Amino acid sequence: MTTLTPEQLLERLNWRYAVKKFDPDKKIPADVWAALEQSLVLAPSSFGLQPWKFLVVDDAALREQLRAASWNQSQVVDADRYVVITALRTTTEDDVDRYIEHQCAAHGTEVSALKGYRDVIAGFLVKSWAAKDLFGWNARQAYIALGQLMNGAAAMGVDTCPMEGVDMARYDELLGLKGTRYATLCACAVGYRSAEDKYAGAPKVRYPLDQVIEHR
Amino acid sequence: MTTLTPEQLLERLNWRYAVKKFDPDKKIPADVWAALEQSLVLAPSSFGLQPWKFLVVDDAALREQLRAASWNQSQVVDADRYVVITALRTTTEDDVDRYIEHQCAAHGTEVSALKGYRDVIAGFLVKSWAAKDLFGWNARQAYIALGQLMNGAAAMGVDTCPMEGVDMARYDELLGLKGTRYATLCACAVGYRSAEDKYAGAPKVRYPLDQVIEHR
Numbered sequence: 001m002t003t004l005t006p007e008q009l010l011e012r013l014n015w016r017y018a019v020k021k022f023d024p025d026k027k028i029p030a031d032v033w034a035a036l037e038q039s040l041v042l043a044p045s046s047f048g049l050q051p052w053k054f055l056v057v058d059d060a061a062l063r064e065q066l067r068a069a070s071w072n073q074s075q076v077v078d079a080d081r082y083v084v085i086t087a088l089r090t091t092t093e094d095d096v097d098r099y100i101e102h103q104c105a106a107h108g109t110e111v112s113a114l115k116g117y118r119d120v121i122a123g124f125l126v127k128s129w130a131a132k133d134l135f136g137w138n139a140r141q142a143y144i145a146l147g148q149l150m151n152g153a154a155a156m157g158v159d160t161c162p163m164e165g166v167d168m169a170r171y172d173e174l175l176g177l178k179g180t181r182y183a184t185l186c187a188c189a190v191g192y193r194s195a196e197d198k199y200a201g202a203p204k205v206r207y208p209l210d211q212v213i214e215h216r
Numbered sequence: 217m218t219t220l221t222p223e224q225l226l227e228r229l230n231w232r233y234a235v236k237k238f239d240p241d242k243k244i245p246a247d248v249w250a251a252l253e254q255s256l257v258l259a260p261s262s263f264g265l266q267p268w269k270f271l272v273v274d275d276a277a278l279r280e281q282l283r284a285a286s287w288n289q290s291q292v293v294d295a296d297r298y299v300v301i302t303a304l305r306t307t308t309e310d311d312v313d314r315y316i317e318h319q320c321a322a323h324g325t326e327v328s329a330l331k332g333y334r335d336v337i338a339g340f341l342v343k344s345w346a347a348k349d350l351f352g353w354n355a356r357q358a359y360i361a362l363g364q365l366m367n368g369a370a371a372m373g374v375d376t377c378p379m380e381g382v383d384m385a386r387y388d389e390l391l392g393l394k395g396t397r398y399a400t401l402c403a404c405a406v407g408y409r410s411a412e413d414k415y416a417g418a419p420k421v422r423y424p425l426d427q428v429i430e431h432r
Contacts, residue, residue, distance in 0.1 A: 001227055003373040006251035008218045013258045013368070015217065035222035041425050042229045044366065046380050048421055050428060057432045084432075103421045129384065136352045140401075143356045144378075147363025150260065152229070155371060157219040162360075164262050168345065175432055185356075205264050205319040209257050212266060216273045216300075216391055 004155070016154040017200060019161045019193045022078040026192035032156055033081065036190065039152035040083075043145035046130075047121050049099050051091055051138035052145060053182050055084040055175055062174060069170035070187070075161045079189035084175060085146055086182040087138035096121045139185050149188055163187040220371070232370040235377040235405070236415045238294040242408035248372055249297065252406065255368035256299075259361035262346075263337050265315050267304040267354035268361060269398050271391055272297060278390065285386035286403075291377045295405035300391060301362055302398040303354035312337045351399070358401050365404055379403040 004012070028036075040054050057063055060077070066084075067076040076082055088095065100118045104111050111118075124130065130137035150160045164186045171177070171184035193200050206212075220228070244252075256270050273279055276293070282300075283292040292298055304311065316334045320327050327334075340346065346353035366376045380402045387393070387400035409416050422428075 001231065001373070002220065002224045003228070004218065004220070004371045006247045006372065009251050009368050009371055010254055011217060012219070013255055018260065031222045035225050037425060037429055038226055039229055041422050041428055042420065044234065044378060050423055052428065054429045055432050056429060059432060062432055102423060106419050106421045133352065136349065136355070139352070139356055140359045143359040144363040147360040148367055151364055151367035152225050155220045155225055156222065157217070162260060203322050204258065205322045206257050207266055207318060209253060212257055212268065213253055213270045213272060216271050216275060216278055
């Protein structure tokens with residue numbers, strides 16, 4: 001197995017930045033893109049529930065409409081790929097049952113054998129801290145997937161720009177999500193930085209380590 | 217620069233799983249751990265505000281107390297490192313000013329030059345969708361950092377287990393966060409899987425790609 005050294009990991013993380021200007025002519029190779037889609041499939045989530053859907057917007061006209069709902073930012077149309085990240089508006093016992101059935105199929109076990117585990121998750125939906133805001137809980141999980149997309153891209157030398165400044169209600173309309181169980185959270189442009197993006201060379205703005213990490 | 221191939225990335229993501237049983241005797245080399253702490257420092261966040269603090273729990277007795285507040289899960293004490301992820305309970309204009317001053321220092325610009333940008337962020341805190349729940353907004357960002365920690369570890373061959381099933385209020389007490397601006401969100405155990413962890417070989421349970429990714 002191939003792993004990164006600490007130096008290589010930090011080189012990758014320092015190379016990554018939120019691209020302001022993508023090169024509209026540079027395309028992501030098919031195998032690289034397939035791996036990024038798979039990285040979204042493989043993202044971890046609480047209980048493994050995967051409370052999300054990822055919409056890859058291929059249609060150029062739709063991208064223009066989304067751009068208008070994104071403070072007119074050029075990344076929406078210039079990046080080779082544009083992924084809208086959505087989460088379940090709520091999670092129900094049916095979602096738990098679907099997941100448990102899927103797990104049993106994957107592991108070759110009987111659904112009855114996971115009854116206790118199923119009830120723990122179902123109880124979590126109504127009794128835990130997350131019960132007050134299941135959409136918020138799902139959103140947190142989806143941000144792990146957003147992170148995994150950005151990290152996987154950086155590991156392969158592909159650029160990204162996370163986009164939180166979008167009109168989510170308008171996105172829902174344009175993407176046909178109104179009245180569905182999923183709602184837009186944010187998006188991520190994926191492609192390659194333009195040689196003209198002056199932000200590529202800007203020093204990273206991060207608080208010093210001793211201001212964000214404490215030992216106990 | 218060294219990048220991963222698509223096959224190598226997927227090998228890493230498939231290798232990762234939520235470790236149930238860590239090897240308590242296996243320690244993370246100092247340079248690898250330093251890179252993981254740095255990966256937290258480098259995590260991206262909305263506007264770059266970094267609304268978080270990461271607590272690395274070194275004290276064995278404190279780990280035992282946290283374990284009792286974590287459904288007694290052994291990962292809390294067996295993993296070489298245990299990181300508690302916290303977020304700002306709210307974000308204020310002072311936080312924005314601190315960030316802007318830090319950015320100006322990093323980029324060598326005058327604070328006055330970023331007045332417009334500063335006001336955009338300050339306005340976002342009171343007028344945007346996030347204004348209704350700034351803690352929830354900060355939590356989403358912190359989950360990006362959680363993802364970056366898990367991804368960086370996997371890239372270097374280090375195991376993790378994200379821990380959402382923790383008694384956050386009790387964690388806040390034990391970690392001295394009560395009455396501070398930061399609140400516990402979740403935790404992440406970091407170390408190496410035990411050879412006895414039967415979950416290491418279990419097939420991943422993920423919905424098929426066409427159920428989580430759609431094209432538009």
